[in-house]
Amino acid sequence: MSHWQLAAELPAAACEAFADLDRVFALEGEWIAGDQMSKVLRVEIAGRRYYVKQYWGAGKGLRRWLGRPRVKAEWQNLRLFAQWGIPTAPVVAWGLERRFGSFVRGALITAELAGTEDLAALARNHDPRLQQHDWLDKVSRQLAEATRRMHLHGFAHNDLKWRNLLVDQSGELYLIDCPTGSFWWGPLLDYRIIKDLACLDKVAKYHLSSTRRMRFYLQYRGRQRLSANDKRRVRKILAFFAGRE
Numbered sequence: 742m743s744h745w746q747l748a749a750e751l752p753a754a755a756c757e758a759f760a761d762l763d764r765v766f767a768l769e770g771e772w773i774a775g776d777q778m779s780k781v782l783r784v785e786i787a788g789r790r791y792y793v794k795q796y797w798g799a800g801k802g803l804r805r806w807l808g809r810p811r812v813k814a815e816w817q818n819l820r821l822f823a824q825w826g827i828p829t830a831p832v833v834a835w836g837l838e839r840r841f842g843s844f845v846r847g848a849l850i851t852a853e854l855a856g857t858e859d860l861a862a863l864a865r866n867h868d869p870r871l872q873q874h875d876w877l878d879k880v881s882r883q884l885a886e887a888t889r890r891m892h893l894h895g896f897a898h899n900d901l902k903w904r905n906l907l908v909d910q911s912g913e914l915y916l917i918d919c920p921t922g923s924f925w926w927g928p929l930l931d932y933r934i935i936k937d938l939a940c941l942d943k944v945a946k947y948h949l950s951s952t953r954r955m956r957f958y959l960q961y962r963g964r965q966r967l968s969a970n971d972k973r974r975v976r977k978i979l980a981f982f983a984g985r986e
Contacts, residue, residue: 745836754787759834765848768793778811783853790853791833797846812837812847815920819851825894827887828915830854830907854907854915861904864948871948876912881953883914885960888937891922897933898922903944935974939981 745761759765770784770793778798784791796812809817816835823829830851837847860880863871870876884906891898898905899921907915925933938958945954955967955975962971 743836743838746834748831748833751833752787752789755789755791755833758784758786759791759850762836762838762846762848765793765834765850766795766846790855792830792851792853794849794851795846796837796848798844810837810844810847811920812849814922815918816849818919818922819849819917821894821896822887822891822916822919825890827890828883828913830915830917851917854909854917857907857909857915859904860906860908861902861944863908864903864944870912877949877953878956879912880908880914881957882960884941885957887914887916888941889961889963892930892934892937895924895926895930896922897925897930898937898940899933901937901940903941935977935981938974939978942978943982 743762747756747759751759758768768782768784770782773781773783773792775781779794779796782793782795784793794812794815796810798811812835816832819829819832823832830853832849833852834850835848838845888898888901898916898919900919901916905916905918907917909915938961941957942954945957958971958975958978959965959967964971967975
């Protein structure tokens with residue numbers, strides 16, 4: 742059984758190129774990334790570029806046989822971001838194929854966000870914008886709001902790293918690549934929230950001042966000062982990756 746869907750606003754040329762899974766898996770393009778269960782290609786159709794993620798593995802561990810395949814989790818999560826008003830890459834085609842109930846293959850296609858770079862690349866290249874107060878404050882506020890919205894919905898990204906944060910030339914922020922994000926509750930949600938924030942700080946501590954990092958946390962909390970609970974959480978965030986780097 743195969744399920745494949747195209748976004749309503751997709752141009753005709755792209756509709757033809759992405760018509761079904763057979764055509765999607767026959768696409769050739771620029772290789773971007775890959776692992777044992779998937780690969781990412783960048784293709785150009787009628788002057789517009791798209792990222793094509795092809796999966797032939799459902800996921801690691803129990804996900805190979807139980808639960809949502811990784812590709813389904815990713816397209817559902819990106820569509821949730823859009824519903825919650827969190828800017829992300831537009832999902833233009835998605836679906837998967839099963840045989841006798843088992844995952845065979847799947848794909849997710851997103852439209853390119855033109856003129857964007859990921860924050861990890863900016864950090865590696867020592868981009869001067871990371872030292873500009875106004876630019877940093879704009880990006881920080883967007884990231885704080887997007888992260889807060891996810892967490893208020895009981896959702897954790899689980900891979901909230903700088904490489905999964907894109908910014909365009911005007912400083913608009915986009916969240917991408919979220920195949921392991923999920924809903925949590927109680928202490929499990931608290932742990933995942935700390936992990937998300939620790940992932941962000943893992944790079945930030947090398948490129949941003951302590952004052953700037955604390956300002957981000959206050960923006961995330963919507964506060965002017967830290968409460969006693971905030972101070973305990975901040976200590977957990979700072980200690981999360983201790984001894985693991």
